[in-house]
Amino acid sequence: MEILIKLSQFLLSLSLLIILHELGHFIPAKLFKTRVEKFYLFFDIKFSLLKKQIGETVYGIGWLPLGGYVKISGMIDESMDTEQMALPPQPWEFRSKPAWQRLIIMLGGVTVNFILAFIIYIGMAYAYGDMYIKNSEAKDGIWVTNPVLEKAGIHTGDKIIAVDGRKIEHFHDLSEAIIMGKNVEVERNGSMQTVALPDNFIANVLDQDKKSTVELRIPFVISDVSGTSANKEALKSKDIVTSLNNQPLHYADEMESRLNALKGQTVPATVKRDGKEVAISLKVSDSGKLGIQYPNRLPVDNLEKLGIYKISREEYGFFESIPVGLERGADQLAKYGRQLKAIFSPKTGAYKGVGGFKAIFDIFPESWSWEMFWSITALLSIMLGVMNLLPIPALDGGHVMFLLYEMISGRKPSDKFLERAQMVGIFLLLALLLFANGNDIYKWITK
Structure with a gap:
């Protein structure tokens, strides 16, 4: 289903x-x-x-x-x-129209794409408003979930202040900003530091199964307890471990190092269960494990109920939603421009992330969500518009390039030249299509 x-x-x-x-x-x-x-x-x-x-x-x-x-x-x-082009031009044909009319016809598709994206963002601002966690809410810093970021010099507990000089206001913008960034300003132990990311940072991230770089630090929540676990009687699903060996445990990322220091021991612990603090004992295996599944990722509203993070909510009237939607669309357009720039720069390795139809298919959720549907559609509309503007023959941008040349020089390229250019463009598009979808197949095989 x-x-x-x-x-x-x-x-x-x-x-x-x-x-x-x-x-x-x-x-x-x-x-x-x-x-x-x-x-x-x-x-x-x-x-x-x-x-x-x-x-x-x-x-x-x-x-x-x-x-x-x-x-x-x-x-x-x-x-x-x-065959049609070999016949004399007819007044109803494209080639018989003035260059400015042909230019408008060729730019019509991408114009609609951009207008559609901005209309969707305006509508989403009006219908759904905004719900986000401010970056400043991560008072104890971020949770580094990708070893590539750790190797680059950013660690769990760091507070990300800015990327490439741009202050990050919303936490959910952090991961993408870091992946596309070059210099990250962090606050570590009360002092400011700048971490320079390597040129091939994007490629290193893409080589990992886990594409995210940072997440919110969350409590250690039990997902499930193995039937063979020595702690199956002590722990229950949804328990939140709040202390271990008489030491407070605030976040899940602290657990691994704590357990490694307690291998083979039985230690006191406290869990929050049904809103109450319950004292238990936990047996740590010789390999530093509790016999449980990895901690649950709590829904954001649960994190707010636990008093860990505050969710900011904003609603917009119809006229208020217009500048908000326009700003959101412009921001997405700029982000995609930066992504394309990285893809066409071989040293970044960003080309490894180029995907085809499977990659697009995978971003849609498994349950129907109109909010997600419109958000993805708006982004795809921007992508379609930008890609079609690339100056490649066979794309709208290629036709526009030749039309601009005609309007500036006063000379129209010959039909034979345009036919050959179209063939080159089709070849390039087929090559790009094969590369993108080949990337999907390669990732699926090697996953």
Whole structure:
């Protein structure tokens, strides 16, 4: 059932983005009286799942869910319709229109993508508001959950103040900021230090199964007790260990070093159970284990109830949500720009994180959440818009590049040149598609 929910969200989001992107080309084409021969969701190689002609346009759904397209008359695109291009230009064709009209038609798709993302962020601000934990709430610092970060010089208990000179206000922004950062300012034992992250830090993080770098420090909560554990009578699921060997235990990250010092011993402990403090004895094995599963990650609202962290909540009226949504969209756009910059810089190793359709599928939750759905869709819309603006022939950005050249120089590239450029672009896109999805397959095999 979970996989069907994920698949439904994935296909709905993908379909919505494709249709609206192609509408961004379709509408200005029709406004400028340019003939649109096809409007397709997904690709119809050899056959269509569904099609219907209305007026001069065939609308349909293809069987290959790798995107969609509009086929505009007199335009050199992925259809490579050289026969049409060999005929004299017709007034309804793309190539017969002024350069400024062709530019608007080509920019229509990415414009819709960006507008859609900002509208979604505005709507989410209005509908859901904000719920977050301030970075300043981590009074005892962060929990380093990735050994790569520890090796780089950032340790559990450090307070992260800023990354690359930018102060981090919300705790949930920390992990991504660190992964994409170069210099991290930390407060350690009351003094300020700057930790320089290595150039290949992103690659090192990606090489680990665990992609997060830091988490909130949480209490040691029992998830489950093994039936063979020597502590099966003493401990119960959801117990919170608050002291060990007469020493207070505040956080789960303190437990391992405590147990290593108590190997083979039976020690007093205190647990919080059903809101009451209960004294027990725990047997530590010779290997420093209690025979329990790894501590539970408590829901954020539970951490607030325990008095560990305060959750900040903000609600916005309709007009208040507009600047909030615009700021959120601009922030996501800037973040994705930094990610692309890292991907195209080989020394960072960020290219290892490039994923295909499986990677996109995996980010959708297993239970239906409209908030998560719209959040992911907005991010994907930004990604689609930015990727389509890359100056690669066969992408919108490639067409825009040649149109700008024509408008500046006054000379139009020949159809033969554009056909060859389109072929090069298609080859590059296929190579990128194979690389991204090959990355997914490699990660799945080596997982």
